[in-house]
Amino acid sequence: xxxxxxxxxFIIPAxxxxxxxxxxxxxxxxxxxxxxxxxxxFSIVLNIMPTIxxxxxxxxxxRASGALxxxxxxxxxxxxxxxxxxxTLPLVLTRLVSxxxxxxxxxxxxxxxxxxxxxxxxxxxxxxxxxTVFYTMSVYFMAVKVTKTRYTLSGxxxxxxxxxxxxxxxxxxxY
Amino acid sequence: xxxxxxxxxxxxxxxxxxxxxRIPEVTNAALESARAAVTLCITLLGIIAMWTGLMAIAEKxxxxxxxxxxxxxxxSYLFPELPKGSKxxxxxxxNFMANILGLGWAATPAGIKAMQEMQKYCHDKQxxxxxxxxxxxxxxxxxxxxxxxxxxxxxxxxxANPSEIIGPGILVTISTTIVAIIFAKLCxxxxxxx
Numbered sequence: 500x501x502x503x504x505x506x507x508x509f510i511i512p513a514x515x516x517x518x519x520x521x522x523x524x525x526x527x528x529x530x531x532x533x534x535x536x537x538x539x540x541f542s543i544v545l546n547i548m549p550t551i552x553x554x555x556x557x558x559x560x561x562r563a564s565g566a567l568x569x570x571x572x573x574x575x576x577x578x579x580x581x582x583x584x585x586x587t588l589p590l591v592l593t594r595l596v597s598x599x600x601x602x603x604x605x606x607x608x609x610x611x612x613x614x615x616x617x618x619x620x621x622x623x624x625x626x627x628x629x630x631t632v633f634y635t636m637s638v639y640f641m642a643v644k645v646t647k648t649r650y651t652l653s654g655x656x657x658x659x660x661x662x663x664x665x666x667x668x669x670x671x672x673x674y
Numbered sequence: 675x676x677x678x679x680x681x682x683x684x685x686x687x688x689x690x691x692x693x694x695x696r697i698p699e700v701t702n703a704a705l706e707s708a709r710a711a712v713t714l715c716i717t718l719l720g721i722i723a724m725w726t727g728l729m730a731i732a733e734k735x736x737x738x739x740x741x742x743x744x745x746x747x748x749x750s751y752l753f754p755e756l757p758k759g760s761k762x763x764x765x766x767x768x769n770f771m772a773n774i775l776g777l778g779w780a781a782t783p784a785g786i787k788a789m790q791e792m793q794k795y796c797h798d799k800q801x802x803x804x805x806x807x808x809x810x811x812x813x814x815x816x817x818x819x820x821x822x823x824x825x826x827x828x829x830x831x832x833x834a835n836p837s838e839i840i841g842p843g844i845l846v847t848i849s850t851t852i853v854a855i856i857f858a859k860l861c862x863x864x865x866x867x868x
Contacts, residue, residue, distance in 0.1 A: 502841070503841030503842050503844075503845055504838060504841055505841070506840060506841035506844060507835075507837050507838045507839065507840040507841040507842075508837065510819070510820060510837075510840055510841075510844075511820065511837060511840075514728065514820070515728060518728055518729075518731050518732045518735075518737060519731065521732070521735050521737045522731045522732075522734075522735040522737075525735040525736060525737075527731070527734050527735045529731050529735075532727075532730045532731045532734045532735075533727035533728065533730060533731055534727065535727075535730055536726045536727040536728070536729060536730020536731070536733075537723040537724065537726060537727035537730075538723075539726050539730070539779075540719070540722040540723035540724070540725065540726030540727065541719060541723055543722055543726065543779065544715060544718050544719045544722050544723070548711075548712075548715045550676075551711050551714065551715060552708055552711040552712065552715075553680060554680065555707040555708070555710060555711040555714075556684075556703075556704050556707045556708050556711070557680050557683040557684050557687070558683065558707070559703035559704060559706065559707030559710075560683065560684055560687035560688065560691075560700050560703055560704055560707075561683050561684075561686070561687045562703060563687075563691070563696060563699040563700050563702065563703030564687040564688065564690045564691030564694065564696050564699070564700050564703075565690055565691070565694045565696060566683075566686050566687045566689075566690040566691075569690060593679075596679065597676055597679060599676070600676065600679050600680070600683075602823070602827075605824075605827065606714065606827060606831070609827060609828070609831035610831065613831065613832070613833075614827070614828040614831045614832070614833035614836070615833050615834055615835075619828075619833075620838075620839060623824050623828060623839040623843075624839050624842050624843050624846055625846075626821065626824055627816075627818065627821035627824050627839065627840075627843035627846075627847070628816050628843055628846035628847040628850055629816055629850075630813075630814045630815065630816045632814050635810075635813065635814050636810065636814070638782070638786075639785060639786060639789050639810060639813075640789075640802070640810075642786045642789055642790070643786075643789045643790055643793045644799070644800065645789075645793070645799075645800055645801065645802050645806065646800045646801075647798075647800055647801040647802060648802050648807075648810075649801070649802050649807055649861075650807055650811075650857075650858070650861040651802060651806075651807045651810045651811055653857075654807065654810075654811035654854060654857045654858055654861065655810065655811050655814035655815070655854075657853060657854075657857055658811060658814065658815035658816075658850045658851070658853050658854040658857070659814070659815070659816075659850070661849065661850050661853040662815070662816065662846055662847075662849075662850040665845075665846045665849050665850070666842075666846050669842050669845065669846060670842070673842060
């Protein structure tokens with residue numbers, strides 16, 4: 500399992516190295532393309548900034564008012580039966596519906612528990628291996644006007660629950 | 675969706691605050707969160723720009739295209755209905771590769787084109803074909819190797835080693851994709867027999 504931690508350390512330098520080397524071999528102007536791409540990155544962040552502000556304010560209000568604690572308290576009995584960290588349940592459920600709302604809750608967890616706590620690591624891994632199922636499905640199927648989606652939803656939900664469970668087990672095992 | 679979720683969060687928050695007597699805290703939280711969101715976005719700006727810059731090199735040098743074309747043998751196992759060398763398979767491989775590399779903006783257009791191409795092989799235009807179900811389930815099982823956003827958030831909140839979650843994240847991503855493929859293949863089999 501140590502290999503996973505090696506991968507974590509090496510993947511970003513390895514990607515830099517191989518992409519730049521490949522670019523050189525193909526004789527493209529690597530730095531010019533980097534700058535151009537980085538500029539696109541700016542517009543991506545500027546586009547999501549208002550959404551992040553809006554949702555962080557909403558989560559902040561939920562946290563300060565005690566509504567988030569109330570929600571956790573309400574669902575805690577279910578979470579305990581599944582040996583699931585109850586503070587993360589709102590995040591896990593929101594993740595299926597909205598990526599940006601989930602980000603708001605993720606940051607709240609980082610703020611209150613720290614990114615290096617057991618919960619912080621669990622949600623980091625979970626967020627990187629699950630997807631906004633309902634949103635993605637509606638975008639793709641609406642584009643081709645398919646209404647009978649058959650087993651797509653159950654398959655996607657199954658894969659995502661497997662992801663949540665695997666993240667939790669792996670976090671407990673590794674750290 | 676977000677309209678309901680967002681209004682619900684704020685309205686419920688304020689009602690609860692009125693009962694718990696925490697209205698002043700709500701004011702502070704709103705102001706403080708808005709400020710924190712901008713600080714966060716500045717960190718995000720740096721890290722995302724670095725990543726999209728690097729990925730632009732990968733795209734412009736043809737690396738992304740060459741990696742996606744290497745996926746074809748695997749794709750013909752996953753999508754037996756689609757003829758080899760078809761436009762549909764090409765868009766699917768672009769979408770998968772873009773998802774693996776975290777190029778969300780490149781993934782969605784390719785994915786929609788893939789769906790439109792797959793629809794050409796359907797008899798019933800309103801019913802998802804086996805290929806469409808396979809494609810969607812794999813797509814939603816999450817494929818991304820490095821989630822830069824999460825790295826940026828972890829950096830912003832003072833993680834000692836923001837990247838330590840990449841390796842475990844990859845392992846979980848691979849397992850969810852395997853679960854997705856097995857499930858889709860089992861469902862296809864059941865449909866074919868009936």
